[in-house]
Amino acid sequence: MSTPLRILRLIASSRGADSESLRLSQQVLDGLAARHSLAVQDIDLNDLPHADSAYAVALASAPGAVQAEAGSTLQRSAELIxxxxxxxxxxxxxxxHNYTVPSALKAWIDHIVRIHVTFNGTPQGKVGLLRDRPVYVAIASGGLISGEHARQPDFLRPYLQAALATVGLRDLHFFCVEGTARGEPALSEARASAHAAITGFFTPA
Ligand SMILES: Cc1cc2nc3c(=O)[nH]c(=O)nc-3n(C[C@H](O)[C@H](O)[C@H](O)COP(=O)(O)O)c2cc1C
Known part of the structure; x- marks a missing residue:
C-alpha cells in the first residue's frame, strides 16, 4: 500500500457545507483520489486571529529574539507553517471577496509569509524557503472573473500567485465556478464547466 499523499486543505468560506468553493475543492480531492490514496487535513481559516501587535514586533526583531508564548499568534504562526x-x-x-481573497485567507497568508522563516530578504528581492509543490485553488465568485464578459477586476489569482511565490510555492492551478449569483441556468453551466476542467486536468492524456 503506497504512502498517502498529505493534502492540506484551507477553507476560507464562512458558509460551511453550503460553500460553493468547498464543494469545488471536493471535486479536486476526487480527482486526486482517483490516482492516489489521500490523507486530508482541513483548516477552517475563519477561526484564525489576525496578526496582532506582539506578532508584528516579533517579525521586526532579530531571528530568534522573541520566543513564542503558549497561545500567542507567533505560536499559531509556527504551527501553520x-x-x-x-x-x-x-x-x-x-x-x-471584493475582487481578492477573503480576510480569513489573508490572515493565513500573514501567518505563513515570515521573514527568516519562510523567505529571506536579499538585494535581489524576497527568496522563498519552502520546497515547491502543487497548489490547487478552488475559487467561487458571484460574478464572472475570466474572459471578455468579466466586468470586474481579478486581484485574487495574481495576488495569491505573488504571495505564495514569496515563500517558494509557484506551481499553482486554478479552478473556478464563476457567476454563482447569476441564477439558473448559468450556475449549473458554471458548475459543469468547472467540473469538466477538473476532470480533464486529472485524467491522464
Ligand atoms: C463580503 C463579500 C464580498 C464579495 N465580493 C465579490 C466580488 O468582489 N466579486 C464577485 O464576483 N463575488 C463576490 N462575492 C460573492 C461570492 O464570491 C460568491 O457568493 C461565492 O460563490 C461565495 O463562495 P462560497 O459559497 O464558497 O463562500 C462576495 C461575497 C461576499 C460575502
Whole structure:
C-alpha cells in the first residue's frame, strides 16, 4: 500500500457545507483520489486571529529574539507553517471577496509569509524557503472573473500567485465556478464547466 499523499486543505468560506468553493475543492480531492490514496487535513481559516501587535514586533526583531508564548499568534504562526511544510500538496477553497481573497485567507497568508522563516530578504528581492509543490485553488465568485464578459477586476489569482511565490510555492492551478449569483441556468453551466476542467486536468492524456 503506497504512502498517502498529505493534502492540506484551507477553507476560507464562512458558509460551511453550503460553500460553493468547498464543494469545488471536493471535486479536486476526487480527482486526486482517483490516482492516489489521500490523507486530508482541513483548516477552517475563519477561526484564525489576525496578526496582532506582539506578532508584528516579533517579525521586526532579530531571528530568534522573541520566543513564542503558549497561545500567542507567533505560536499559531509556527504551527501553520509546520502544517504547510509537512503537506505534499496544498488545496485552497476560497470565494472571491471584493475582487481578492477573503480576510480569513489573508490572515493565513500573514501567518505563513515570515521573514527568516519562510523567505529571506536579499538585494535581489524576497527568496522563498519552502520546497515547491502543487497548489490547487478552488475559487467561487458571484460574478464572472475570466474572459471578455468579466466586468470586474481579478486581484485574487495574481495576488495569491505573488504571495505564495514569496515563500517558494509557484506551481499553482486554478479552478473556478464563476457567476454563482447569476441564477439558473448559468450556475449549473458554471458548475459543469468547472467540473469538466477538473476532470480533464486529472485524467491522464
Ligand atoms: C463580503 C463579500 C464580498 C464579495 N465580493 C465579490 C466580488 O468582489 N466579486 C464577485 O464576483 N463575488 C463576490 N462575492 C460573492 C461570492 O464570491 C460568491 O457568493 C461565492 O460563490 C461565495 O463562495 P462560497 O459559497 O464558497 O463562500 C462576495 C461575497 C461576499 C460575502
Amino acid at each position: 509546520r502544517q504547510l511544510d509537512d503537506a505534499d500538496m496544498l488545496l485552497i477553497a476560497t470565494p472571491m
